[in-house]
Amino acid sequence: MADPLSTSRAATRTEGRRVSDFSIVVATANGTGSQTANLTLLRAIFQMGVPVHGKNVFPSNIQGLPTWFHIRASAEGWVARQAPEIAVAYNPATLHEDVAALPSGGVLILNDDLRGAPERDDVITYRVPVKELMEDATAKGKLKDYLANMTYLGVVTQLLGVSLDEVHAALENQFAGRRKLVDANYPIVEKAWRWSESTLQKRDPFTIEPMSATDGLILVTGNDAAGLGSVFGGASFVAWYPITPSTSLVDALKSHLVDLRTDEDGTPSWTVIQAEDELAAIGMVLGAGWAGARAVTATSGPGISLMAEFTGLGYFAEIPAVVWDVQRVGPSTGLPTRTGQGDVGFAYTLGHGDGKHPVFLPGSVEECFEFGWRAFDVAEQAQTPVFVLTDLDLGMNTWMAQRFAYPDEPMRRGKVLRGDQIPDDFGRYRDVDGDGIAPRTLPGDPNPRSAWFARGTGHDDAAVYSERPEDWQANTDRLARKFDTIRGLMPAPVVDAIEDAKIGVICMGSTQYAIHEARARLAEAGQHVSLLRLRGLPIGEAVRAFISEHERTVVVEMNRDGQLCGILRAELPDLAARIHSVAHLDGLPYAADQIEAWLAPHLVATGELVAEEVV
Amino acid sequence: MADPLSTSRAATRTEGRRVSDFSIVVATANGTGSQTANLTLLRAIFQMGVPVHGKNVFPSNIQGLPTWFHIRASAEGWVARQAPEIAVAYNPATLHEDVAALPSGGVLILNDDLRGAPERDDVITYRVPVKELMEDATAKGKLKDYLANMTYLGVVTQLLGVSLDEVHAALENQFAGRRKLVDANYPIVEKAWRWSESTLQKRDPFTIEPMSATDGLILVTGNDAAGLGSVFGGASFVAWYPITPSTSLVDALKSHLVDLRTDEDGTPSWTVIQAEDELAAIGMVLGAGWAGARAVTATSGPGISLMAEFTGLGYFAEIPAVVWDVQRVGPSTGLPTRTGQGDVGFAYTLGHGDGKHPVFLPGSVEECFEFGWRAFDVAEQAQTPVFVLTDLDLGMNTWMAQRFAYPDEPMRRGKVLRGDQIPDDFGRYRDVDGDGIAPRTLPGDPNPRSAWFARGTGHDDAAVYSERPEDWQANTDRLARKFDTIRGLMPAPVVDAIEDAKIGVICMGSTQYAIHEARARLAEAGQHVSLLRLRGLPIGEAVRAFISEHERTVVVEMNRDGQLCGILRAELPDLAARIHSVAHLDGLPYAADQIEAWLAPHLVATGELVAEEVV
Amino acid sequence: MTVPAARQPNVVGLTKADYGGRPSTLCKGCGHNAVANQIVQVAFELGLRPNEIVKLSGIGCSSKSPAYFLGMSHGFNALHGRMPSIATGALSANHKLRALGVSGDGDTGSIGLGQFKHLLRRNVRMVYLVENNGVYGLTKGQFSPTAEDGLKLKYAGTNPFPPVEICAEALVSGCGFVARGFAGDAKQLRELLKAALSHRGTAVIDIISPCVAFNNEDDSQKSYAYGRSNEVPLEDIGWVPPQDDIVIDDHEPGETRVIELHDGSRMALTKVEAGYDPSDRGVALTRLQQAEARGEILTGLLYFDDQRPSLSEAVGLGQTPLAEMSDERLRPSREALERVLDRY
Amino acid sequence: MTVPAARQPNVVGLTKADYGGRPSTLCKGCGHNAVANQIVQVAFELGLRPNEIVKLSGIGCSSKSPAYFLGMSHGFNALHGRMPSIATGALSANHKLRALGVSGDGDTGSIGLGQFKHLLRRNVRMVYLVENNGVYGLTKGQFSPTAEDGLKLKYAGTNPFPPVEICAEALVSGCGFVARGFAGDAKQLRELLKAALSHRGTAVIDIISPCVAFNNEDDSQKSYAYGRSNEVPLEDIGWVPPQDDIVIDDHEPGETRVIELHDGSRMALTKVEAGYDPSDRGVALTRLQQAEARGEILTGLLYFDDQRPSLSEAVGLGQTPLAEMSDERLRPSREALERVLDRY
Numbered sequence A, B: 001m002a003d004p005l006s007t008s009r010a011a012t013r014t015e016g017r018r019v020s021d022f023s024i025v026v027a028t029a030n031g032t033g034s035q036t037a038n039l040t041l042l043r044a045i046f047q048m049g050v051p052v053h054g055k056n057v058f059p060s061n062i063q064g065l066p067t068w069f070h071i072r073a074s075a076e077g078w079v080a081r082q083a084p085e086i087a088v089a090y091n092p093a094t095l096h097e098d099v100a101a102l103p104s105g106g107v108l109i110l111n112d113d114l115r116g117a118p119e120r121d122d123v124i125t126y127r128v129p130v131k132e133l134m135e136d137a138t139a140k141g142k143l144k145d146y147l148a149n150m151t152y153l154g155v156v157t158q159l160l161g162v163s164l165d166e167v168h169a170a171l172e173n174q175f176a177g178r179r180k181l182v183d184a185n186y187p188i189v190e191k192a193w194r195w196s197e198s199t200l201q202k203r204d205p206f207t208i209e210p211m212s213a214t215d216g217l218i219l220v221t222g223n224d225a226a227g228l229g230s231v232f233g234g235a236s237f238v239a240w241y242p243i244t245p246s247t248s249l250v251d252a253l254k255s256h257l258v259d260l261r262t263d264e265d266g267t268p269s270w271t272v273i274q275a276e277d278e279l280a281a282i283g284m285v286l287g288a289g290w291a292g293a294r295a296v297t298a299t300s301g302p303g304i305s306l307m308a309e310f311t312g313l314g315y316f317a318e319i320p321a322v323v324w325d326v327q328r329v330g331p332s333t334g335l336p337t338r339t340g341q342g343d344v345g346f347a348y349t350l351g352h353g354d355g356k357h358p359v360f361l362p363g364s365v366e367e368c369f370e371f372g373w374r375a376f377d378v379a380e381q382a383q384t385p386v387f388v389l390t391d392l393d394l395g396m397n398t399w400m401a402q403r404f405a406y407p408d409e410p411m412r413r414g415k416v417l418r419g420d421q422i423p424d425d426f427g428r429y430r431d432v433d434g435d436g437i438a439p440r441t442l443p444g445d446p447n448p449r450s451a452w453f454a455r456g457t458g459h460d461d462a463a464v465y466s467e468r469p470e471d472w473q474a475n476t477d478r479l480a481r482k483f484d485t486i487r488g489l490m491p492a493p494v495v496d497a498i499e500d501a502k503i504g505v506i507c508m509g510s511t512q513y514a515i516h517e518a519r520a521r522l523a524e525a526g527q528h529v530s531l532l533r534l535r536g537l538p539i540g541e542a543v544r545a546f547i548s549e550h551e552r553t554v555v556v557e558m559n560r561d562g563q564l565c566g567i568l569r570a571e572l573p574d575l576a577a578r579i580h581s582v583a584h585l586d587g588l589p590y591a592a593d594q595i596e597a598w599l600a601p602h603l604v605a606t607g608e609l610v611a612e613e614v615v
Numbered sequence C, D: 001m002t003v004p005a006a007r008q009p010n011v012v013g014l015t016k017a018d019y020g021g022r023p024s025t026l027c028k029g030c031g032h033n034a035v036a037n038q039i040v041q042v043a044f045e046l047g048l049r050p051n052e053i054v055k056l057s058g059i060g061c062s063s064k065s066p067a068y069f070l071g072m073s074h075g076f077n078a079l080h081g082r083m084p085s086i087a088t089g090a091l092s093a094n095h096k097l098r099a100l101g102v103s104g105d106g107d108t109g110s111i112g113l114g115q116f117k118h119l120l121r122r123n124v125r126m127v128y129l130v131e132n133n134g135v136y137g138l139t140k141g142q143f144s145p146t147a148e149d150g151l152k153l154k155y156a157g158t159n160p161f162p163p164v165e166i167c168a169e170a171l172v173s174g175c176g177f178v179a180r181g182f183a184g185d186a187k188q189l190r191e192l193l194k195a196a197l198s199h200r201g202t203a204v205i206d207i208i209s210p211c212v213a214f215n216n217e218d219d220s221q222k223s224y225a226y227g228r229s230n231e232v233p234l235e236d237i238g239w240v241p242p243q244d245d246i247v248i249d250d251h252e253p254g255e256t257r258v259i260e261l262h263d264g265s266r267m268a269l270t271k272v273e274a275g276y277d278p279s280d281r282g283v284a285l286t287r288l289q290q291a292e293a294r295g296e297i298l299t300g301l302l303y304f305d306d307q308r309p310s311l312s313e314a315v316g317l318g319q320t321p322l323a324e325m326s327d328e329r330l331r332p333s334r335e336a337l338e339r340v341l342d343r344y
């Protein structure tokens, strides 16, 4: 099997030196524990001030199947997927493909103990005598195989011009300063580094040179950021069921709760429950939301399907809840360890019958943090289940980010009446303010007037069971009004409108990085494309304005059916004719050249490109 | 609580006689068993050749809550809901509202034992001494209360000019000729009828006169028709979980299986399993479909939500299944005994990730029968779960219909390879014909090449697990091609295009009856509106053509969010600007005057109506 | 404890009427009504504070009944079979609340079996009532999974499957309070309810609660299923005549009493003897099996053990419920955030 | 029965290799691989016809394994926890087929508990294997509901809940074949598999099948959880060294054997004595309780009773499977339709 991310076979630019601008792939087998070496390499480059990003391409399996770790260093700061010029080949199972995938002019760092690597005289090869380098390592047995990953760390860093001090610092950071661990690993790195320095002679153009582009930045995964954001949103109840790629979000959330939300006497201000399945997880979250806690769950595609019925209850009984969907490739069980954006259409109207739900669409780890706390505010203000759709690429991979900003406003708990605030004529679903949102009361309130009976069945505005047509319609019309109020609560899109650009691109989530890079390239070629990055549904006026201002709008999304495009066409029928779809899903994050290729026909249509130029 | 269907308060037309053109409402309490009397009244009118239709408005409860049975007789054949001019008031709990709801000039048939009926001197009142009439009835105790319903049957038929013979015949039919039952009931009917003849003096204009408009027609519910159609479709495995209003579909299906599909020796050619819930029901159906049986389930809204995950598996693993959704009012538990069309958007794309499903949209009991067998053909030809969306009004109410036509074509079992037909290079998902549909094999086949491993995870065209991007994309692109093939398998819409009409209406399902009546009225007023009744999704070219031919298309549907309208806008973006939505849901079937009112603004917009005329 | 007279205020100054709810829309004679009445009586006698109680239910006739008692208490009529997850979340958010859950045999034994069993594992502190009638009432008489093997019902035919034994299920799932009552035995029911309300974790009471509309044995002469097929059109399961409650008020411990249901079918109830020791799970299971073998239904407190911590105890919650914590306590400080960021 | 040598063809002319599947992608040393191997061996020894068997599973490492045996048999890798419903439908459509189902303790005991129990009530004719490792393997080491109360795992922390006892659950659900095996005891496992394959209804075998990657007790010296926290970065649960299979081949009936898992933690397996009479459900439940009290795990055939008809027998299916009926038999005649219409 071949590394799916190493697709380009075009010769790579080798004239002159390639300073801090290239991609590396490390090919190992799952379960061999190469992650430590990979993340250390990533961090070492980051420490040198060079913009860098890592993507882990792993199988849905625990041990033995091939896995590839991609690191892109880019002085210009590009982080989208890019076919690697440097390959570290440590996995016998994929040796052939890994070598074959290299562009001519590329670099191969080969575990010399592996046999049968294909000859590539158009590739610069460095052979690493792993066994030899491991010889006098103190560790024994299986642990030795594990530590063997440190050899390529040493060689690669040396070749790229990363000092041993940087590597050591990175290793310390990676091990959170745990001495024993550093001491077990570093000697091997050092040995390999010095061996490389003394024996290998650099023949390739790729180097890292110190910059200051990462000053003040952090390295973090989206799931970690989301967990942390939730904690700062006051998450107090978490129920979930394990599923890739959302599991690490809950793991992070829980460890941050332990760290930040446990009293001196050890009492937690939170409860995390591993439910028996996703139906139970969302049920628990709704029960907790009804009782007044800030409750959240995280899942992925299959879990969203199982949450359909309860989401409809939450919508109709009007109970706050936050649901994170770290999207993987669907339909069905699909590709659990690949990334996609295929749940947006389904989540937006989840549940039988009428109903729409607010959907946050974070596009960066910063937004994973921010929406982590904002989602609770919207859920409690609107008294409804709120979805946050991120994806595996954003959630599980390691990204550079600004230090997260502390919430700039107090927690918005929404309309909750307590004790004497509860009027004599209190009706749970009475729209006293005309915004479609009626004040609620919480169980446990001493005021006898506070009581109401939550239900998924038809009811009047006092929550009393009713089959009367006028009660049904009044109530659901109010829910529609409420949804309009919600428009004002969602984050505005990020718009980069280019003066008299004919084409506007609309995107969401993590695809923005490839799009930014593609737009920059197009701009160099004189083709200017505006961009609107949607950060939430329902849409507001800004989207209508953006589409109106452009001759043609192209909605780029990582699914097959063009789900977001369909939503926009349905909600903006008068503009639908101008709204075009670019929808592609194969499980891989987008690369800039894919975006360029997909936009080309549209540039041709608007006359900005002549057909011939399209390759 | 007031009868929701008796809404009009306008004075009714009383000048002259009202022959076979009026509505009756019978107000009783749930559990009192008035259904027999009501259906007998309905059938008696039907037997006289007069077009008639009955709607039961009942609560989600078993005993004691108010229920109303509506009968509309219409020489012209209109069957849509219409506010009644005649009320039979036998329920003390709703006496006041039932009387108050009558239009002036209306007729009240009052159980004289009930106290406190409001005075309405603008209403013709007949008082029925129920106790007295029941005096010498043989039955005792509770059964007596039950039989008391026969008194209004006698009085109403006499007043309307229905002969005792007709009533007797209707009663026999109702009791399927079971003597004992007829003998227990008829004497009371007769006594009441004769009492009415001798005592009451007819003061109202409403009468039934014999016609021949129902010759050769049958009276049947949509659920019964659906069950029968499924049997003629070869249904052999049924798994379901009880839920109103789909329960009577499975009851009918099962009794028809017992009747028509049991061998002489008593061996069934079918299995019906009451599952533990809807997740299990659809799972069983998919298991049976995979193993080669024609399998079907029936449910309603909440069940559809619970079937989301399995539907995605069926779509992706490509397993035939038929799912009936007898729609009730959602979201959530909603109004279990009220009608709606709120699941169309959800069912069409059910499941996380990408995926669309064929959806049949029967609009009559005849189509409930026809689609009952056709759905299996499409499911097996396309190897995918197929939905049939009907509703409570169509499913549980009693409609006139043409005798059902025997399937006009043999069962289409789709591409199934057996034994030696299986090629050496057999690949379960290999698109050998280019129509996106690959031949399948069935478990138990003696040919070793036949084996494949069904899965919801990514696979190559031999059904072998694969995470390769190109495998994923090739497979899902093929599924998209398959969906285009499916377009050609769905029933064409029924189009009534009016020469140079500016407005075209698109509808689905049971709302057609109110729309036909409204169109006729508009036509009388010189306003011509074309109609396209959609009978299935995905749409074909006919829909595009219809919309293109009209200045403005109005999509009328019984939900709040205009779900079908959204689908059409998304799939026909170039025409979306002309597609308008009329969406209303309060649990009641539409009445013609509602349709007129909703279309008015559109007629104004196209200049066919001047604003003033709109009331 | 002295029982206050209905019209007198109780220890918390409330009259019995204050514990009432909306008028019942269930069938006259339905066992579920009798249970609702006893809940009102017990809440009144114990002097419960309505605001300290939440009423929970799933979907079904039984699950409707929380609307008919404790009108001053908050309540949540959840989804079919999903009361346990709602309860788990609600009681986690506010572990000071006491939950009174009402479910049916279909709601708990069929669609809800998984959630029921996992609720018991977690030992969420609540009273869990299963109003057990062997049928699906609200959907008109299909078999529920607790229907006896071989039972013939007019509507549903013959049941070929062994019943789900609610008490046995509770026992193997580690439930610390397992009891069975009968809707018609008010005295026993009140005793069980009072004990359950003071239990540390989940207290399950399986209550035999006959359905007057659909639990009609085919061949029983008195059943109106019989009546229907012979005098009343069968299609017309729309006919549900009102019935009187079935009541037994002098059932002694150790005694077996045969009661007659509305359809004339009989049911043998055996009350555990006075000296029965409910502390052994194995014994409880065995006794259940023996009774079943004799075609009897064992009633009373079958198993009791309050050693296991409830969920909120297991997760170590303190005094303040999560739902009542101040925003300050819920959102860590600026400094705390900076500290975390420094690690990245 | 004489066991043919692997290379020799068996009674149906197939070699052992013919019963193999695709290469396993599970961890080296995973108990699930050992089970898969025994399935191949048993199918070969019994001379099963691959086309008469269907392989079914849910989702999990365990549920992947059907891909690794009987490559010439059809199979269905269903959804997480939903194998039972797929099995019920498939076996109803073709009751001539024999189903071999592989599930995990999470798949069956957690999300799938309800379907599992209802499958047993219906007595669908299939072999139902639970490859029980006490953890969620595929999602990296969370507790499964079968994990012991109080167990400490490096990743998952301490488990506060009582375990779901698969065998006890099967017993109370009326299952007629309840057994427990150990992945490392090939001989016993083969015997149990052979017996199960000839059972009339659902045959449940709970197989202790250690997870070498995640079932690592926190405080066990040999666990690499320990190793990890001290020498290897904890975050790196990505490190899963290959292990050897744990094997015991001389475990005698009645004997208690303590086995050591890869992490050094110990497990006491007690094999039911030679004379054990598996015909009494009550005894089986009691023995399970006693063993549990002693901290032992009881293995062997615990309960057997084939009196209850399987589902296809209960619904009275004839010779021809539904899936193989001719269109003529499935679609009634024109006349039949007219007859029905005449009634309307």
Ligand SMILES: Cc1ncc(C[n+]2csc(CCOP(=O)(O)OP(=O)(O)O)c2C)c(N)n1
Pocket (backbone or CB within 6 Å): B241, B242, B243, B244, B278, B302, B303, B306, B333, C059, C060, C061, C062, C063, C080, C103, C104, C105, C106, C107, C108, C131, C133, C135, C136, C137, C138, C139, C144, C211
């Ligand atoms: C998901 C779902 N499926 C089916 C139904 C329909 N339904 C309502 S109540 C009920 C059964 C109730 O039986 P039980 O729990 O025994 O309560 P009872 O009415 O007998 O008291 C069913 C199947 C539903 N409301 N939701």
Ligand SMILES: Cc1ncc(C[n+]2csc(CCOP(=O)(O)OP(=O)(O)O)c2C)c(N)n1
Pocket (backbone or CB within 6 Å): A241, A242, A243, A244, A278, A302, A303, A306, A333, D059, D060, D061, D062, D063, D080, D103, D104, D105, D106, D107, D108, D131, D133, D135, D136, D137, D138, D139, D144, D211
């Ligand atoms: C609906 C759904 N939820 C969650 C998951 C993620 N998931 C995959 S396997 C698994 C647990 C498997 O545990 P077990 O059944 O014990 O199998 P094991 O891997 O231990 O053999 C989970 C939670 C899923 N695939 N589908």
Ligand code: SF4
Pocket (backbone or CB within 6 Å): B062, B063, C025, C026, C027, C029, C030, C031, C032, C061, C062, C133, C137, C138, C210, C211, C212, C213, C214
């Ligand atoms: S149908 Fe049965 S369960 Fe429901 S209310 Fe009536 S008697 Fe009670």
Ligand code: SF4
Pocket (backbone or CB within 6 Å): A062, A063, D025, D026, D027, D029, D030, D031, D032, D061, D062, D133, D137, D138, D210, D211, D212, D213, D214
């Ligand atoms: S993770 Fe555990 S269960 Fe999964 S394959 Fe590895 S050892 Fe087996």
Ligand SMILES: [Mg+2]
Pocket (backbone or CB within 6 Å): C104, C105, C106, C131, C132, C133, C134, C135, C136, C137, C144
């Ligand atoms: Mg019940």
Ligand SMILES: [Mg+2]
Pocket (backbone or CB within 6 Å): D104, D105, D106, D131, D132, D133, D134, D135, D136, D137, D144
């Ligand atoms: Mg497991």
